[in-house]
Amino acid sequence: MATIPASARVVIIGGGVIGCSVAYHLAKLGWKDVVLLERKQLTSGTTWHAAGLIAQLRATANMTKLAKYSQELYGNLETETGVATGFKRCGSITVALTEERREEIYRQAGMARAFGVEVEEISPTEVKNRYEHLNIDGVTAGVYLPRDGQGDPANIALALAKGARQNGAVVAERTKVTGINRDGRRVTSVDWAAGNETGTIACDMIVNCAGMWGHEVGRMAGVNVPLHACEHFYIVTEAIKGLTQMPVLRVPDECAYYKEDAGKMLLGAFEPTAKPWAMNGIPEDFEFDQLPEDFDHFEPILEAAVERLPMLADAGIHTFFNGPESFTPDDAYHLGLAPEMDNVWVAAGFNSIGIQSAGGAGMALSQWMDAGEKPFDLGDVDISRMQPFQGNKTYLFERSKETLGLLYADHFPFRQKATARGIRRTPFHQHLLDNGAVMGELAGWERANWFANDGQTPAYEYSWKRQNFFGNVAAEVNAIRTNVGMYDMSSFGKIRVEGRDAMAFMNYVGGGEYDVPVGKIVYTQFLNAKAGIEADVTVTRLSETCYLVVTPAATRLADQVWMQRHIGNFNVVITDVTAGEGVLAVMGPNARALLQKVSPADFSNDHNPFGTAQEIEIGMGMARVHRVTYVGELGWEVYVATDMAAHVFETLHAAGQDMDLKLCGMHMMDAARMEKGFRHFGHDITAEDHVLEAGLGFAVKRDKPDFIGRDAVLRKRDAGLDRRLVQFKLTDPEPLLYHNEPILRDGMVVGYLTSGGFGHHLGAAVGMGYVPCTAPGEPVTDMLASTYEIDVMGTKVRAEAQLKPFYDPTGTRAKD
Incomplete structure (x- = not known):
């Protein structure tokens, strides 16, 4: 020892x-x-x-x-x-057995090119040429990565x-x-x-x-x-005469992968419903252990494999192996x-x-x-x-049944987890369901993603094409662009920062200016030492000594921890109050008219201009309204204590009936924010994206004496930008964008889309992504004078490029 x-x-x-x-x-x-x-x-x-x-x-x-x-x-x-x-580059082949899977793997091939990975889309015949043992019945396409390997x-x-x-x-x-x-x-x-x-x-x-x-x-x-931990199964055959080194083969539609190893074949599985293991703890003496065989569980995979690789029919099984591996939510x-x-x-x-x-x-x-x-x-x-509740053992047991199989499931856009659902519900949850909401899940929160019409099944029908909710989202976008819509934002994180040093602390940890009047809302970023973006938030001054930081739902914990780790000697207390208030966003040209029907408060520009909050009476309750928008329209976020949330929903919903108020979901919000070029943290802006190159310099007050990232902001300002976040709109209305599609500038791949979606008001797919400058500080006019295309499944589609939003570039609609 x-x-x-x-x-x-x-x-x-x-x-x-x-x-x-x-x-x-x-x-x-x-x-x-x-x-x-x-x-x-x-x-x-x-x-x-x-x-x-x-x-x-x-x-x-x-x-x-x-x-x-x-x-x-x-x-x-x-x-x-x-x-x-034992490392060798034998290459890998993934084959599709459906048209939907074909689109998935071809989109992955485009992504590979954007990421600098050598890749080749191949036909079923070419698959057969590279993997002679494969029965290509039903194979629709393949993707070959020559530098993949095994070890x-x-x-x-x-x-x-x-x-x-x-x-x-x-x-x-x-x-x-x-x-x-x-x-x-x-x-x-x-x-x-x-x-x-x-x-x-x-x-x-x-x-x-x-x-x-x-x-x-x-x-x-x-x-x-x-x-x-989940049980994970594979078999190893006896030696197969004449078997030589082959590429790794994946057939995800049959949940199977194949690896040649020393003249034998290994067949492994990621079955749709997995078997969690060791709910009561891993045995103390576990060491190089196998779990009991479960041939009944593995048999459907093996039956399909014998059809797919006929040589397996005559190959004896040398090893049937079942061993545990760990899976996350x-x-x-x-x-x-x-x-x-x-x-x-x-x-x-x-x-x-x-x-x-x-x-x-x-x-x-x-x-x-x-x-x-x-x-x-x-x-x-x-x-x-990860959210604190996700350490719950019952939750992990239920979710792990699904996560193993998801490795080889169709990775459709907007696919939602099916297990361990319904844990975190907003105060409006049942009201939304009663009105046709189709729920998605993020960080454990049940969120209305879209609303089904009368007679329409309120459930996802997944596809890489236009999905069954495409028209629903279009109608929701139209409502907030032309009339008024309402959606639930309660899942967004709410963090109170209070104490005698609250203002000084916020000015240190954030890039904005927080020495503002009570009621002022500041859109801002938390930067790291390189001026990369650690958080993208709004900060509302509630009192002389208290601020409310509103964060994306998925990053609430990370953003709170970032602040806590920078408290130093500042006298502040940081508290998560997310569950204490429900939030309804009321957005659209008629948002003011709806609020005026249910509240005696003054919602005029003179009293409640854009970027300010006020306490109001609403119905028979009380609320606080923040005049901000993530969809680019006139609107307010209505914050209401959870005990009065149902009443406020019912009041607004009833008052909106004669105005054709439309309930909307998160898919609408995402589509509308992309039309406006609003950044999405984790996609368009991350810890390594410089705040100036992300086009967010307006939110940074560079003349403040001391804030995290200030030196890096000034250096970049002086040296010039190396890249810019550009917005794109396809000239062909038919193709769909999701993200990671390659960006071509004058015929050369220069990057990939960080966000992609359909601009329902614009009538075409839109996206954004970083484009490198030809030299530091390249003029915007030169960058935009180039020809741009987006690679969609190997087809180059012409795209318009702008730095300003395609929708309402002057931003006047939200401020009228």
């Missing part, structure tokens, strides 16, 4: 491929006193039985960057450490562990963490036991890389790590600094893509730990996206 020191800079808990990667990368960065503790043997949890598929393409540019880095790392690791990783999972982990040791890290096996000691928001030490020996390591920080045990270890450290892994603690990091919950993700995840996390800030946007996997 390795000698375990009494103190360490960092203790890494878990010796799977993720923990080994974190140790390796920290040690390569020159960190000393790195200690990794593994309860049994390295790789003995999930890593040892992973299939070892190593793909480059992921759902976003940065996740793809991390996957590509993993490939490059594994290719060089054998030379560095002498441990054979030996256990040896990759062992090579990373050896590389960590070579650079001074301590890797201790059969050493279980028995306790984590805390002082306030910091871990101070870790207790361990190895056989009859016990001890304590004082440490500056820990990293939870405990895989399936990550939830349990998180609880020990006082942090929420939502994940659950949204199928994205957990990475980063835990919200509840200031020195607890997490890298866990890798949803069956741990091998291909481990290299990049270890690199990104180690750089984050070393520099104290994210190396690039990691919002997709940042653990602060």
